[in-house]
Amino acid sequence: MSVALPTRRDEAWRYSDLEAVASVWPVAAADVIDVPAGTQVSRVIVQDAATDAVAIRDYRVILREGATATFHVLNTGGQLGRVTIDVTCHEGSHFELGAAMLGGGAQTLEIVTTLNHIEPNSTSNQVVRSVLGGRATGSYLGKVAVARHAQKTDASQSVKAMLLTRTATANAKPELEIYADDVKCAHGATVGELDANALFYLASRGIAPAEAKALLLRAFIGSVFEGIADDAERARVEAAAQGALERMLDSSLSQREREGVRSAKPSGKGEGDL
Amino acid sequence: MLKITDLHAEIDGKEILKGLSLTVKAGEIHAIMGPNGAGKSTLGYVLGGRPGYEVTAGSVTFGTLDLLALAPHERAAAGLFLGFQYPVEIPGVSNVQFLRESLNAQRRGRDEKPLSGAEFLKLARAQADALSMDQEMLKRPVNVGFSGGEKKRNEMVQMGIINPMLAILDETDSGLDIDALRVVGDGINRIMRKPDKAVILITHYQRLLDYVAPDFVHVLAGGRIVRSGGPELALELEREGYAGVAA
Secondary structure, three states: OOOOOOOOOOHHHOOOOHHHHHHHOOOOOOEEEEEOOOOEEEEEEEEOOOOOOEEEEEEEEEEOOOOEEEEEEEEOOOOEEEEEEEEEEOOOOEEEEEEEEEEOOOOEEEEEEEEEEOOOOOEEEEEEEEEEOOOOEEEEEEEEEEOOOOOOOEEEEEEEEEEOOOOOEEEEEEEEEEOOOOOEEEEEEEEEOOOHHHHHHHHHOOOOHHHHHHHHHHHHHHHHHOOOOOHHHHHHHHHHHHHHHHHHHHHHOOHHHHHHHHOOOOOOOOHHHO | OEEEEEEEEEEOOEEEEEEEEEEEOOOOEEEEEOOOOOOHHHHHHHHHOOOOEEEEEEEEEEOOEEHHHOOHHHHHHOOEEEEOOOOOOEEEEEHHHHHHHHHHHHHHHOOOOOOOHHHHHHHHHHHHHHOOOOOHHHHOEEOOOOOHHHHHHHHHHHHHHHOOOEEEEEOOOOOOOHHHHHHHHHHHHHHHOOOOOEEEEEOOOOHHHHOOOOOEEEEEEOOEEEEEEOOHHHHHHHHHHHHHHHO
């Protein structure tokens, strides 16, 4: 790990909040997880640092022959919240990532992954969903490097971001570096807003704007955390995600919607009069 | 129950409704027919409160409420149901979850107790059965992968669960085959043909009116009601087309 403070020229730091980085530099060495051949590990990372904190967490994962690692990441806290995962895949190993970045205010959230497929028949699957409000920036940088002899590598990345405000920013950058000729590397990235038609449909059935948005956003994040094997842990992460969404929605509701919510009880007469 | 007076509405600065007036009383079913582009769907959306549809003049009272002053979800809670011509697909949200949230949101708006999961499921199953909808479809994401007919049937299941005072059904008959048309027609009669309820059926064709007999038929053309009559007017329209009748 380099001791020098990173700059924007470093691809992996291009969209970061370097002032925030400087305040905690140098950061601790990466957490190394060496997974023996044929075994499995799973990690659930909930990064929910205080809003004024800087949280940088680095992981280095080595997957020996036939090993599997499953990571679930909820990245939602901090002025800067950054999670990096550098994975080395040996023969027949598999890496799975389900991640959500939920941020508002002036937060910068980042997930940076590097998948080094260095031997044949290894696979990886990454699903990242971001919901960003305020002036927040959420970035996913996902590099997949396939070595010359790492044939039959199958690596996929699905990255989607939802912007709640016009001032939020999402960066999605899949980066493929492929030297083998018999591989599958699928990647897809979308950035969008909540569907106005769906919001009106929900409203026409009596669901208030804030609830309608929460429902659509829950659906958007959807299955990201479904793979968490431990029920209690999954419930904990989903509740944390839910809480983060509610806080964001609270602060991103437009003035008109607030007024709408306030006047939810039309004054006066009841149903009987209709 | 509903009184629309001299309603003018526009989309993107283009006036679509140009002085529409209509009164609907409890116990009545009104059919609104008219050529393409007459403003039929616009009327439905304006009453439902769809963003982008701007009312420039006129008034709409629903019971004692000023309908136009309410947000769309408040209109629903007040007892108005808008059946969509093109029901929206919502991936990731199951029908059951959607319907339960809808019903309970409305009940909360009326200071009623929300239904428990079990109570709600019982109600949803009964409505799905009554409309010959496969129970499995309750678990599927809202309208995702549904055929045109299944979407319309789903609208009726929603209407049955929500049990509104006034239903505005926008071309609920489009995309239905003969059998589905009968099922949907029966649904409208069963749920809404009651002394304290009312329906506005927006439709192009007479055929739905074979199943749901209207008390009044109106011809909407050029953003206004140009003619009103009894059920016989629909038959006349079917025979002679809008050109003759609306002229």
